[in-house]
Structures are given as C-alpha cells and as structure tokens.
Amino acid sequence: MCSVREEASILHADLDSFYASVEQRDQSELKGRPVIVGGGGVVLAASYEAKAFGVRGAMSGYEARRLCPHAVWVAPRMKAYSEASEAVFAVFRDTTPLVEGLSIDEAFLDVGGLRRLVGPPVAIATTLRARVRDEVGLPITVGIARTKFLAKVASDVAKPDGLLEVPAGTELDFLHPLPVERLWGVGPKTSARLHNRGIATVGELAALPEAALVSMLGPAAGRHLHALAHHRDPRPVEPGRRRRSIGSQHAIGRRRHTREEVDAVLVGTVDRVARRLRSGHRLARTVVLRLRFDDFTRITRSHSLPVETAHTDELLAVARWLLAETQELVDQRGLTAVGISVTNLIPDDAVQLVLPFAKGTGSRLDAALDEVRDRFGTKSVTRAVLLHAEDRSVPVLPDP
DNA sequence: TCTGGGGTCCTAGGACCC
DNA sequence: TCTGGGGTCCTAGGACCC
Numbered sequence: 001m002c003s004v005r006e007e008a009s010i011l012h013a014d015l016d017s018f019y020a021s022v023e024q025r026d027q028s029e030l031k032g033r034p035v036i037v038g039g040g041g042v043v044l045a046a047s048y049e050a051k052a053f054g055v056r057g058a059m060s061g062y063e064a065r066r067l068c069p070h071a072v073w074v075a076p077r078m079k080a081y082s083e084a085s086e087a088v089f090a091v092f093r094d095t096t097p098l099v100e101g102l103s104i105d106e107a108f109l110d111v112g113g114l115r116r117l118v119g120p121p122v123a124i125a126t127t128l129r130a131r132v133r134d135e136v137g138l139p140i141t142v143g144i145a146r147t148k149f150l151a152k153v154a155s156d157v158a159k160p161d162g163l164l165e166v167p168a169g170t171e172l173d174f175l176h177p178l179p180v181e182r183l184w185g186v187g188p189k190t191s192a193r194l195h196n197r198g199i200a201t202v203g204e205l206a207a208l209p210e211a212a213l214v215s216m217l218g219p220a221a222g223r224h225l226h227a228l229a230h231h232r233d234p235r236p237v238e239p240g241r242r243r244r245s246i247g248s249q250h251a252i253g254r255r256r257h258t259r260e261e262v263d264a265v266l267v268g269t270v271d272r273v274a275r276r277l278r279s280g281h282r283l284a285r286t287v288v289l290r291l292r293f294d295d296f297t298r299i300t301r302s303h304s305l306p307v308e309t310a311h312t313d314e315l316l317a318v319a320r321w322l323l324a325e326t327q328e329l330v331d332q333r334g335l336t337a338v339g340i341s342v343t344n345l346i347p348d349d350a351v352q353l354v355l356p357f358a359k360g361t362g363s364r365l366d367a368a369l370d371e372v373r374d375r376f377g378t379k380s381v382t383r384a385v386l387l388h389a390e391d392r393s394v395p396v397l398p399d400p
Numbered sequence: 401t402c403t404g405g406g407g408t409c410c411t412a413g414g415a416c417c418c
Numbered sequence: 419t420c421t422g423g424g425g426t427c428c429t430a431g432g433a434c435c436c
Contacts, residue, residue, distance in 0.1 A: 042404050057436070060402040103407075103436055187434045220410055221433085249405055286428085296403075302429060339405085
C-alpha cells in the first residue's frame with residue numbers, strides 16, 4: 001500500500017502570492033510595484049515587491065502601512081481569483097488525473113506513472129509552469145519529491161517562481177539543515193516549545209527519540225513530527241478528497257450591537273452557508289456557531305441534528321438557539337465577529353431513512369440495516385439514525 | 401496597534417452501547 | 419448485580435495552514 005517510490009514524482013504546485021499576482025496580471029500599472037490585497041484591516045496577500053519590505057499575509061493593515069507606506073492597496077476580487085484558480089486547476093488536470101487540491105492556490109500532482117509516455121517529473125513540471133504562465137498569466141512554483149510533505153517543503157524553498165527537485169536518496173541532506181518551522185504542523189506554539197529545549201533544526205529534531213517528542217507535544221503531533229523529520233510520509237495523492245466543512249464568518253466592529261443587528265448578521269451568514277451547501281449538493285448535520293469578542297477571545301458552540309439538511313430555516317433555527325445560549329457571554333464581552341460553519345457533510349442524493357424504534361430494541365438494529373441494504377444496496381447505507389420514540393435521543397451507528 | 405475569512409486535524413471528557 | 423474493556427459520537431477548545 002505504502003510502497004516507497006523509487007524516484008521523486010510528487011509535485012507540489014503553488015501559485016506565488018496568488019491574489020496579488022492576479023491583480024498585477026489584470027492591472028499592468030501594478031507590475032513591479034509593491035501590491036497589497038486587503039480591505040485595509042488586514043493583509044490578504046502581498047506581492048513579492050511588498051514582501052521585500054517585510055509585509056506578510058494575515059498582518060494587520062497598520063503594520064503593513066508602517067513597513068511599506070508606498071504600497072498600492074487593492075480591494076479583493078474573489079470572483080477573479082476563483083476563475084484564475086479554475087483555469088490553473090484545468091492545466092493541472094490536463095497534466096495528470098491524480099490532482100489533490102489543497103486550497104485555492106495549491107495542489108499535489110502525482111506524475112509517477114507518466115515517465116514513459118510524457119517524460120521525467122522535472123520535464124513535466126517545467127512544462128506545467130510554462131503553461132500556467134502562458135495560458136493563465138500567473139507565476140507558479142513547483143517542488144518535487146518522493147513524499148507530499150517534502151514536495152511542499154521544496155516548493156516553499158524554491159519560491160518565488162521556481163522549480164526544485166529533491167532527488168531520491170538526498171532527502172535527509174536537504175531536510176536536516178532546515179529550521180523546524182519548515183515542517184508542516186510547526187507553528188508559533190510548537191516552535192517555541194522546541195526552541196525552549198534547544199531544538200532549532202530538523203536534524204536536531206530527528207536526533208530525538210519519538211517518545212521524547214510524544215511527551216513534549218502529545219501523541220499525534222509527536223509521532224507526526226518524528227516521522228516527518230525522518231522523511232517518512234506514506235500519504236498518497238488523493239484526487240477524491242472532499243471538503244469536510246463549509247463556513248462563513250463576518251466581523252461586525254467593536255461598537256455595541258443590538259440583538260436585532262446581531263440576528264441580521266446571523267441570518268445573512270447562515271443564508272450564505274446554506275446556499276453554498278446547496279450549490280455544492282451537500283447536506284450538513286452539525287451546526288457550529290463561532291463568536292469572537294472585544295478581547296479577541298473566541299468560543300464555539302455546536303449542535304448536531306438527527307438528520308442532515310441544507311434548508312436555511314432549519315440551520316438558522318439551530319444557529320439562533322446556539323446564539324441564545326451564549327447571550328450572557330455576548331453581553332459581558334461584547335461581540336466583534338460572528339461565524340457559522342457546518343460539518344458532517346453528505347451528498348444531497350444520499351438515501352435518508354429515519355426508522356422509528358421503541359427504546360430497548362437496539363438489538364434489532366442489524367435486522368433493520370439488513371432490510372435497508374436489501375432495498376437500497378450496500379453502498380447507499382452510510383449511517384443509520386435511530387429515533388427513540390420516547391426521548392428523541394439519537395444513537396448514531398457507523399457503517400459496519 | 402490592530403488583528404479577515406476560509407479551512408484541517410487533534411484532544412479530552414462525557415454519554416452511551418455492546 | 420456488579421464490573422470492565424472496547425468502541426463511537428458529541429461537544430468545546432486549541433493549533434495550524436493559506
């Protein structure tokens with residue numbers, strides 16, 4: 001299943017400063033100038049000319065203006081970015097069917113099977129970069145390695161507008177001198193913990209026993225980083241991955257808001273999410289309310305429905321109930337942002353059956369599932385919902 | 401000083417089932 | 419009747435990524 005590749009044939013393709021590059025492509029007077037895409041409050045993307053002054057994504061507008069006062073600010077045009085992304089992904093899929101999108105501007109491509117028909121990975125990547133530049137007008141960086149994670153590290157190192165292969169057999173020489181922050185999953189908190197123990201490079205990390213990392217960072221993160229530091233990453237490129245949640249949030253400023261104002265924001269947010277659910281042909285079962293307060297603390301509250309839905313009214317009812325439950329916190333801390341996301345998604349053509357059961361008849365479940373399978377075929381049954389007649393509690397059973 | 405909007409995955413306790 | 423192990427789901431929060 002996870003046989004080790006003999007050659008570096010996983011590509012990580014990453015558009016450079018994506019939003020800013022689209023703006024520089026569409027407005028020629030912006031070419032060569034520092035460009036910041038954002039609404040003013042925060043930097044969504046910065047061109048490399050702006051990055052040269054220290055401007056970074058997610059930076060506050062205040063800080064960005066201090067570092068680069070002469071930058072040109074451009075309001076985001078999400079529609080243009082979506083279209084550019086689709087055009088680039090069309091080039092990806094024309095290269096190989098094994099494309100796994102990671103976000104609007106990056107993807108993994110497995111070109112391992114193309115050597116005899118098309119050529120070696122470096123040649124494929126070179127063609128890919130030329131096509132994206134010629135056909136879509138955007139610069140793109142590609143990293144090539146035997147594993148997904150190292151391909152991504154390689155593209156990070158090669159940015160901007162670069163191409164870097166880490167040949168098979170040279171991975172640890174490439175990896176070990178790098179700072180630990182290059183590893184996927186090492187953010188500010190983990191970085192600080194590692195530095196506290198004198199670990200600054202991937203090589204120093206790799207020298208630690210796994211058990212030491214597990215006790216330092218927890219089982220999942222510890223094992224994960226230990227594996228990456230030794231260049232172990234068996235995950236294949238998965239073309240079929242689907243989104244696991246859909247969400248929308250909205251900042252509402254620091255002044256006090258009436259309950260009616262907050263409700264109006266909630267209605268708009270739920271409506272946006274519900275529309276995206278329906279246009280994506282998905283149904284959701286869990287509604288998550290995300291609130292941010294004056295002091296920048298955040299909370300989440302969630303509730304799972306017995307049966308999936310994409311109806312605005314049903315999702316809104318849950319969202320309103322969750323919000324009402326938090327009224328005290330909202331009054332104390334002052335609300336500055338409201339978000340809704342939905343998870344536990346299924347396709348909207350999934351067969352949904354609600355079987356009424358009397359309490360204490362759980363042992364009949366197998367028989368009921370057999371009946372459902374007989375009627376709809378095994379593949380249709382992804383989850384069975386039992387509603388107890390008396391208490392409406394909802395035990396949920398996975399596909400056996 | 402000012403901090404958006406879109407996501408993923410993990411942890412941990414409690415409820416519940418077999 | 420009591421106990422325990424094994425497992426899943428729900429919920430809230432945290433870390434991280436782009």
